[in-house]
Amino acid sequence: MKKYFIYACLLLVAGCFVSCNNDEDIDTKNSIFGSTEEGVTGFDEWLLSNYIYPYNVQVKYRLDDTETEVTYDLVPADYDRSVALMKIVKHVWMEAYDEIWGIDMTRTYVPKLIQLIGNVAYTESGMILGQAEGGLKVTLFRVNEINVGSISAAQLNEFYFKTMHHEFTHILNQKKAYDPAYDRISESDYVGSSWYQVRLNDALAKGCISPYAMDRATEDFAEMMSIYVTNTAAAWESRLATAGATGRPILEKKFEIVYNYMLDSWGVDLDKLREIVQRRQNEISKLDLSTL
Known part of the structure; x- marks a missing residue:
């Protein structure tokens, strides 16, 4: 009896499959699955020529x-x-590194995926301006806040370029380690995920260039690099002055390690890189930001 019951079930199921495969019963005009691909835009073609071909990005x-x-x-x-x-x-990021060490080096080490998001993302620690994953991908948020008719270099640095230089520093650190003595300079002052509760002036007084630098040593190192190259000499000096008699010597000691690391490990003079970045930032107003 059990055997016949199984056979009967199999026949019933088979009948269902036959019914389901009846083309006359399929509503082909209202499928839940998309059947068309998004067309290639002029921007897609521009990205092919300016990012994929030269940088594999x-x-x-x-x-x-x-x-x-x-x-x-x-x-x-x-x-x-x-x-x-x-x-x-x-113009400001990719080609700045091209200029300092050649396009082959840039192509080798830049993240291979850049993702753009219109708005900002929030976590318990606050808003996220950018993310990087394993040196392979960078996500940039707040794209829809850009005023194309009135570009602000300060806004671009805060939203994008400081983040991109910061994450790129992590990539370089993964390839070639920096002097471990750096990690011990502020070892007792790092606060981990509570960094967002620290005010800038308090961080500077502790010898950290930003509140985020108080997270951990690796973030501290990357913040030193990114803030140095995206700020003018006057803005950098202003931070050192604000750090005072206690914080300034610590910041100068840290920067010496960062500077020597970039020069000795990568052949990059940070003063020269900052000069290039600042010049290219000043050239943004001359760029055609719409024609493809």
Whole structure:
């Protein structure tokens, strides 16, 4: 009896499959699965020529849920603002490194995916301006806040370039380690994930160049590098002066290690790199940020 019951079930299931495969019953006009691909835009072609071919870097400006954190409430990056931002990134960031050490080195070490997001992401520690994953991917948020008609270098540094130089420093550190003596300078002052509760002046007085630098030594090192190259000499000196008699000597000791690391390990003079970055920032107003 059990055997016949199984056979009967198999016949019933087979009948269901036959019914389901009846083309006459399929509503082909209202499939839940998309059947068309997004067309190639002029921006896609520009990215091919300016990022993929020369640097082997992919740029995603369309919102891709496979590349984003599902807990964030994110919106797509605006097309025109994405065009403007990637033109600026190429001129101010990518080509600055090309100029200091050659395009082959840039191509080798830059992250291979840049993702653009329209708005900001929030966590318990505050807003996220940028993210990097394993040296392979950088995500830039707040693209839709860019005023293409009135570009602010200070805003670009805060939203994007400080983050990009910071994360790039991590990549370089992963390839070649810096002097471990750096980690011991402020070892007792790091506060981990509570860094966002620290005010800038308090961080400077402790010998950390920013509140985020008080997270841990590796972040401290990357902050020193990124803030130095994205700020003018006057702005850097202002931070040192604010650090006072206690914080300034610590910052100067740290910077000496950072400077020597970049020069000895990578052949990069940070003073020269800062000069290049500052010059290229000043050239943004002359760039055509819309024509592809």
